[in-house]
Each structure stands twice: as structure tokens, then as C-alpha cells.
Amino acid sequence: KIVFYEDKDFKGKSYDCKGDSVDLQSYIRRCNSLKVEGGWWVLYERSNFTGYQYVIGPGDYNAYHKWMGFNDCVRSCRIIKIRLFNRPNFGGQSIEVTDNMKSVPEQWQRNEVLSCKVLVGPWVFYEHPNFSGRQYLLEKGDYRHHTEWGALRSTVGSIKRVTQ
Structure with missing residues (x-):
């Protein structure tokens, strides 16, 4: 699973995601930190698996630059499987x-x-x-x-x- 946080250092509103999501915006407005608790994931800057992509594995990422993100926009995600x-x-x-x-x-x-x-x-x-x-x-x-x-x-x- 992956947990998205709106603010840095795992603070603010969060969303637990257990699988592919075409639109995260209904759960969180932005993503400034996240925790990957299992598997490898592809994060997308835009909904419907489009825009810049970031491949990340298990670990804690306390700010978007830790996963090489350009900004706090993560709008969809997919688990590598x-x-x-x-x-x-x-x-x-x-x-x-x-x-x-x-x-x-x-x-x-x-x-x-x-x-x-x-x-x-x-x-x-x-x-x-x-x-x-x-x-x-x-x-x-x-x-x-x-x-x-x-x-x-x-x-x-x-x-x-x-x-x-």
C-alpha cells in the first residue's frame, strides 16, 4: 500500500491507497510526502495515468523532491505488477x-x-x-x-x- 500526505513530513490530510487510482484529486489536493509500505509504484502528475511519471519503491519520502518530483502534483498512481x-x-x-x-x-x-x-x-x-x-x-x-x-x-x- 501507499499513503499520500498533503503536507511535508507526513502531515496534513492523508489517503491510504491499496491499488491503481485514476484520480487521486477527490482524496487529496496535493502530495508533499508519502510512505510506500509495499511494492513498487508509478506516480503520475495528471489523472488517468498521464503526465510526468515517477517510479518509487518501499520507503518514506518526507518531501516530493525525495522521489525526484518537480512539484506537489500527484493525480494518479499504479502499482507495478x-x-x-x-x-x-x-x-x-x-x-x-x-x-x-x-x-x-x-x-x-x-x-x-x-x-x-x-x-x-x-x-x-x-x-x-x-x-x-x-x-x-x-x-x-x-x-x-x-x-x-x-x-x-x-x-x-x-x-x-x-x-x-
């Missing part, structure tokens, strides 16, 4: 991932990913746990089958989001 499926064409069981996974089998009880939807941000799939083995870069989009991201096998051992 990817959805994995255990069947082709987005079928079967699925899991939404918003942070790095050092070991996919430990967190999802499987290491096969047969399709996925990259909702926000680029991600790297690794063939083995601990970010090792063959690597596959996945950008925003739908991948109906593991061959669409260039893999010969559907084995995914770990996942890392690209933040820089």
Missing part, C-alpha cells in the same frame, strides 16, 4: 506479483508459467531460483504462451522487476 497463469491463454490458476520473487516455486508451489499479463513495468523471468539461468525480458503486454517471450520451456524459477 504482473499476473502469472499455469495454463496457456490466461487459463487455470493465477497469481498477481508486485515485487521480486527469489523463488517462484516457494511462493506459488509451481515453477511453470504458461502465460502471463504484464500490467505495468518491464520484468525479467529467470529460469532458476535466485535470479540465475536463462533470462527473458517481458515488457507491458499479454503473453498467451511461454514461447511468446522466447522461452523453449515454461520453467520460471525467479522474477525481478526492472526499475531503472
Whole structure:
């Protein structure tokens, strides 16, 4: 989750956000500080995910210049995420991932990913746990089958989001 504050140093009116928001202006007029309690987020200067973008991770930001903001305008936000499926064409069981996974089998009880939807941000799939083995870069989009991201096998051992 992410908490927006109208004033610096986590003061003034606040808003707790747990997911994507197309218009924050109905909750806060401005944003001078914030706390990211989980995941990586994209903040947008304007509503509907437009304007300048800021990619931020977990931490406390007591003033907008701490996240490299130009001003106190944050009007929409989106959590960086990817959805994995255990069947082709987005079928079967699925899991939404918003942070790095050092070991996919430990967190999802499987290491096969047969399709996925990259909702926000680029991600790297690794063939083995601990970010090792063959690597596959996945950008925003739908991948109906593991061959669409260039893999010969559907084995995914770990996942890392690209933040820089």
C-alpha cells in the first residue's frame, strides 16, 4: 500500500491507497510526502495515468523532491505488477506479483508459467531460483504462451522487476 500526505513530513490530510487510482484529486489536493509500505509504484502528475511519471519503491519520502518530483502534483498512481497463469491463454490458476520473487516455486508451489499479463513495468523471468539461468525480458503486454517471450520451456524459477 501507499499513503499520500498533503503536507511535508507526513502531515496534513492523508489517503491510504491499496491499488491503481485514476484520480487521486477527490482524496487529496496535493502530495508533499508519502510512505510506500509495499511494492513498487508509478506516480503520475495528471489523472488517468498521464503526465510526468515517477517510479518509487518501499520507503518514506518526507518531501516530493525525495522521489525526484518537480512539484506537489500527484493525480494518479499504479502499482507495478504482473499476473502469472499455469495454463496457456490466461487459463487455470493465477497469481498477481508486485515485487521480486527469489523463488517462484516457494511462493506459488509451481515453477511453470504458461502465460502471463504484464500490467505495468518491464520484468525479467529467470529460469532458476535466485535470479540465475536463462533470462527473458517481458515488457507491458499479454503473453498467451511461454514461447511468446522466447522461452523453449515454461520453467520460471525467479522474477525481478526492472526499475531503472
